[in-house]
Amino acid sequence: MATMKRTIRESSGDRLFMIVVYTILTLVLIAVIYPLIYIVSSSISSPQAVTSGKVWLWPVDISFQGFKTLLATPQIITGYGNSLFYTAVGTFISVALTVMIAYPLSRKTFFGRNALMMLITFTMIFSGGLIPTYMVVKELHMIDTRWALLIPNAIWVWQVIIARSFFLSSIPEELIEASEMDGCSDLRFIWSVVLPLSKPILAVLVLMYAVGQWNAYFDALIYLKSADLFPLQLVLRSIIIQNNSSGLMDAMKMVERQQLAELLKYALIVVATLPVLIIYPFVQRYFVQGMLVGSVKG
Amino acid sequence: MQGCERTLGGIALNAEIVAEKPVQGTRPSRRRSGTAIRSFKKHWQLYLLVLPPVLFFLIFKYYPMLNAVLAFKDYNVIKGIWGSPWVGMRNFRLFFENPIFWDLIKNTIFLSGYLLLAGFPIPLLLALMLNEVRSGKFKRLVQMVTFAPYFISTVVMVSMIMLFLAPRLGFVNVLLNNMGLDSINFLGEPGMFRSIYVWSDIWQTAGYTAVIYLAALSGIDPTLYEAAKVDGASRAQKIFHVDLPGILPTIVIVLILNVGNVMAIGFEKVYLLQNPLNLVNSEIISTYVYSIGLLNANYSFATAVGLFNSVINLILLVLVNSLAKRFSNNSLW
Known part of the structure; x- marks a missing residue:
């Protein structure tokens, strides 16, 4: 009924306006999705098709040679394993530390919460800089160890703010009072009341930290030297951006090697991005939720 | 409800302070330190909990700010950050x-x-x-x-x-x-x-x-x-x-x-x-x-x-x- 009314009332100017809006949005949609499809299609085409520019939208001469070669490359497997490790352990550490500070900051009877909050947010707008931070990590003997990727950037201030405002708005004061009346300790209260009530925010924290860890390369670039500790992103950088494919294929003819090297780049991109893009449609709403919680000022 | 709780707490803590030591200083500061003591006693577990994250911020965010004095020094590996000579600007x-x-x-x-x-x-x-x-x-x-x-x-x-x-x-x-x-x-x-x-x-x-x-x-x-x-x-x-x-x-x-x-x-x-x-x-x-x-x-x-x-x-x-x-x-x- 309502929609019918609207279509009748819609003026010709408005109709033209909507046509323009739909056209632009469709163009935006194509511009965003085309590069993604192109990458995936190239990764499952034959090496010859990729290097001769035959792939435009859909795969040509479907072959999985690229992926097979990747699976047979120790460098890639190590990188993948390392990235999985950093993501799993790093996310656990980050989420734990974030909750440990965000929850007390949300309690009104926690003395010093404002000072502590200021102490934390100040680090968002000012920092000692790259070199001084590097010196600290060096003093702690973390250079070239796995710890360097897990600890120095474990807490993101933004995540603390998001978690804190969630706790502030979703843990009712009455619940705290009732539990205090029953003689429930703070830790017990967190464990058996706060955490079960905070699954949505925990999901947001886990996802954001996990994606951040999986995609990070900067800390690995400055803190790591041994190739066997490198996360996948660094391996990717050396193969695609620095064009170091020498370790990948040894006994092959020059031409074949070049063609395969091109194909491998596409396959690598797919392999490195797939874990994130596969879970993305299922978790998108958590991300949006997280952003909205964070955008509430206070 | 909240206000009620705060008032009650305020009265209780005033009594406590008075009992502990003779009244001195201004009223607001007495009240403030009292709140702190009460909060520490009541929430010691929470303070324990924030300790690791606070250490994180001190070590990895604030300590580097101190290290930034390097900018005013001529860094020497052997002498370290604090031992290196000052060079001003x-x-x-x-x-x-x-x-x-x-x-x-x-x-x-x-x-x-x-x-x-x-x-x-x-x-x-x-x-x-x-x-x-x-x-x-x-x-x-x-x-x-x-x-x-x-x-x-x-x-x-x-x-x-x-x-x-x-x-x-x-x-x-x-x-x-x-x-x-x-x-x-x-x-x-x-x-x-x-x-x-x-x-x-x-x-x-x-x-x-x-x-x-x-x-x-x-x-x-x-x-x-x-x-x-x-x-x-x-x-x-x-x-x-x-x-x-x-x-x-x-x-x-x-x-x-x-x-x-x-x-x-x-x-x-x-x-x-x-x-x-x-x-x-x-x-x-x-x-x-x-x-x-x-x-x-x-x-x-x-x-x-x-x-x-x-x-x-x-x-x-x-x-x-x-x-x-x-x-x-x-x-x-």
Whole structure:
């Protein structure tokens, strides 16, 4: 009924306006999705098709040679394993530390919460800089160890703010009072009341930290030297951006090697991005939720 | 209920203080320290809990700020940070007098200024257009697809740029060749660097930023739209007179954050896109700090450059924030 009314009332100017809006949005949609499809299609085409520019939208001469070669490359497997490790352990550490500070900051009877909050947010707008931070990590003997990727950037201030405002708005004061009346300790209260009530925010924290860890390369670039500790992103950088494919294929003819090297780049991109893009449609709403919680000022 | 609890607590703690020691000092301070003691006693578990995160901030965020005195010293590995001799402002003077100083400032400001000018309006337009779409399916599809590139890592993003723009095999150049044009070595052209950086960034983040505006748009009072409809407003008029004023606070906040971060433009992507050919335009302050400090091990000088950048950034953020406060009553703090 309502929609019918609207279509009748819609003026010709408005109709033209909507046509323009739909056209632009469709163009935006194509511009965003085309590069993604192109990458995936190239990764499952034959090496010859990729290097001769035959792939435009859909795969040509479907072959999985690229992926097979990747699976047979120790460098890639190590990188993948390392990235999985950093993501799993790093996310656990980050989420734990974030909750440990965000929850007390949300309690009104926690003395010093404002000072502590200021102490934390100040680090968002000012920092000692790259070199001084590097010196600290060096003093702690973390250079070239796995710890360097897990600890120095474990807490993101933004995540603390998001978690804190969630706790502030979703843990009712009455619940705290009732539990205090029953003689429930703070830790017990967190464990058996706060955490079960905070699954949505925990999901947001886990996802954001996990994606951040999986995609990070900067800390690995400055803190790591041994190739066997490198996360996948660094391996990717050396193969695609620095064009170091020498370790990948040894006994092959020059031409074949070049063609395969091109194909491998596409396959690598797919392999490195797939874990994130596969879970993305299922978790998108958590991300949006997280952003909205964070955008509430206070 | 809350007030009641506070009053009761206040009375109890006053009694406690009086019993412990004779009254001295002013009333408010007595009350304050009493609150602290009571809070420590009651919440000792919470204080225990915040200890590791607080240590994290002290060690990895505040201790480096102390280490930044390196900027005023001549670092010597054997003597360490505190044992090295003071040199006053020498490192800063060296930086300001270096011909590269103005190049770095120019490159940093031009790159982030371009990003700001092009990257600020596009997500806003995207959100306003999406908000007009009545078909839920199409709206969800566009939102989901445009949000997706946000999850692509910087390394993969730059890899894609390099593959697409490769001089011989990249599809952009193949397309140019097919149209009878010559290939362009995009990444080797210093003049192309900023456009490549900015437009790939917009491709990656416009959908993400649009979500913030869409959320603000959904919070606009629906009666305003009805009133506009009754007054015979067209869709375009509704956007200008209802949508935009309605989300102005959000726009201002996003703008403050963007302008305040002009000098803090990210190292990660610029560094990966750099090559000797485009360095004229692509060397910015943060990449310079990295190459001078960590690659050439000139710690003191690099710290000075980094500190200069941090301070400028802080001043900028405070300035923009106070301007926003004065003119629109919206601010970060």
